Amino acid sequence: MLYFKKLLFVVILFGLNSTISLSQITVIHAGTVLDIPGNSPKTEQTIVIEKGTIIDMRSGYLQPAQLGMNNPDVTIIDLKDKFIMPGFIDMHTHITGERDPASNPHEWTILEEADAAFEAIPFAKRTLDAGFTTVRNLGGDAHIMNALKRAIANKTIEGPRIIASNGAVSATGGHGDFHGYKDAIMEMVGQDVSICDGSDDCRRAVRALVKSGADVIKITATGGVLSNTAAGVGQQLTDDEMKSIVAAAASLGRKVAAHAHDAEGVNAALRAGVNSIEHGSYLNDESIRLFQQTGAYLVPTLLAGVSVYEELSVNPNIPPAIVEKIKQVAPVVEASFKKAMKGNINIAFGTDSGVSKHGTNAREFELMVKYGMDENEAIKTATINAAELLGMSSSLGTLEKGKIADIVAVDGNPLENISELKNITFVMKEGYVYKSSM
Numbered sequence: 188m189l190y191f192k193k194l195l196f197v198v199i200l201f202g203l204n205s206t207i208s209l210s211q212i213t214v215i216h217a218g219t220v221l222d223i224p225g226n227s228p229k230t231e232q233t234i235v236i237e238k239g240t241i242i243d244m245r246s247g248y249l250q251p252a253q254l255g256m257n258n259p260d261v262t263i264i265d266l267k268d269k270f271i272m273p274g275f276i277d278m279h280t281h282i283t284g285e286r287d288p289a290s291n292p293h294e295w296t297i298l299e300e301a302d303a304a305f306e307a308i309p310f311a312k313r314t315l316d317a318g319f320t321t322v323r324n325l326g327g328d329a330h331i332m333n334a335l336k337r338a339i340a341n342k343t344i345e346g347p348r349i350i351a352s353n354g355a356v357s358a359t360g361g362h363g364d365f366h367g368y369k370d371a372i373m374e375m376v377g378q379d380v381s382i383c384d385g386s387d388d389c390r391r392a393v394r395a396l397v398k399s400g401a402d403v404i405k406i407t408a409t410g411g412v413l414s415n416t417a418a419g420v421g422q423q424l425t426d427d428e429m430k431s432i433v434a435a436a437a438s439l440g441r442k443v444a445a446h447a448h449d450a451e452g453v454n455a456a457l458r459a460g461v462n463s464i465e466h467g468s469y470l471n472d473e474s475i476r477l478f479q480q481t482g483a484y485l486v487p488t489l490l491a492g493v494s495v496y497e498e499l500s501v502n503p504n505i506p507p508a509i510v511e512k513i514k515q516v517a518p519v520v521e522a523s524f525k526k527a528m529k530g531n532i533n534i535a536f537g538t539d540s541g542v543s544k545h546g547t548n549a550r551e552f553e554l555m556v557k558y559g560m561d562e563n564e565a566i567k568t569a570t571i572n573a574a575e576l577l578g579m580s581s582s583l584g585t586l587e588k589g590k591i592a593d594i595v596a597v598d599g600n601p602l603e604n605i606s607e608l609k610n611i612t613f614v615m616k617e618g619y620v621y622k623s624s625m
Contacts, residue, residue, distance in 0.1 A: 217271040222586040224567040239618035274320030274593030276573035281541025288502035311346025313546030318595040318611035329353035329399035352405035361423035363407040386431035393435035409452030422452035429459035475530035484533040489554040491539035492520040536569035549608040
């Protein structure tokens with residue numbers, strides 16, 4: 188923990204915060220507003236913000252006097268030529284790292300926790316600048332994540348608000364466990380508190396993560412593509428283990444996100460009562476029926492599959508076990524996503540950023556539309572749907588009175604060209620402007 192006290196002191200000392208501080212009341216004149224994604228946009232709107240909260244939205248470009256405001260301390264922001272939306276939510280990120288073919292695969296042996304925290308600072312900034320004002324980070328060391336959450340919340344550094352899992356509940360030897368080194372090294376690193384065997388031990392792992400500050404519980408129900416072991420992508424946690432995890436999480440007020448590729452693992456996780464399936468690469472008819480029955484969400488992470496497949500051509504150092512799984516899984520992701528859309532199940536936006544480059548999150552929108560989703564519906568997955576999955580619909584997901592003032596804007600119309608979302612020109616989070624091209 189000494190590293191993090193030093194880290195926070197250095198960050199404060201050098202003043203990384205560059206937000207634009209506004210007056211107590213802000214008035215935005217918005218040309219086109221998609222206030223409720225999924226509905227038709229409105230034009231020529233006035234949005235009134237006080238203390239980080241939307242307090243009013245009216246038709247027309249109204250001046251403070253017309254709004255009954257006599258206080259001269261009002262900031263007016265002119266976005267008459269912009270397309271305005273709620274801040275986006277990415278439900279699956281890894282904000283403390285990023286795949287880099289040129290990096291030393293053994294750098295973890297020389298880096299400190301503080302190195303990962305410092306590395307996360309630009310990743311968080313790029314994510315916010317891309318229009319993502321909230322992320323659900325499914326992984327990461329608890330000490331690092333807790334420090335980042337505090338630094339962002341205190342505006343010491345710039346980034347999205349973070350809902351964090353602080354690791355993942357995983358089976359011994361499974362995806363999420365530490366692989367590939369001699370016993371002496373494994374013993375030196377030690378056993379992660381979230382690795383478990385058996386129902387009682389997995390219940391303990393959930394409680395340990397909650398104690399560490401986890402906002403959500405992630406589990407690795409199946410094998411994973413990027414774990415360096417030839418164990419496939421089938422079910423790894425048992426049915427009973429997953430049921431005990433879900434029960435323990437629910438008793439402590441936490442939702443459960445299940446990393447799952449293979450259909451049988453997906454289905455077992457859904458029967459156990461998880462709130463979301465991450466990836467869902469091999470959905471079958473039973474999967475769709477269970478999604479419909481439980482109301483769980485699919486977070487498809489299409490960009491992750493595309494990114495690792497693209498990496499095959501530029502990174503000769505990917506271990507053979509991982510190469511095999513990339514070739515196996517990446518080509519089936521599109522068909523599974525189309526099956527989910529046809530089944531009309533709940534879908535929330537997530538990229539697995541860290542596998543892809545941070546700040547390129549909006550490529551996920553392009554892939555959703557390419558695979559057949561309507562543009563407005565794609566935006567809804569990253570706003571209304573994601574807020575519902577987080578349990579934060581009362582504060583996020585739409586631009587309505589009483590909601591947090593998380594607002595993003597682009598120059599063009601993303602309902603006509605979804606690629607507009609790759610060029611965010613304005614970002615406000617909680618009433619503070621973090622990016623503006625005005």
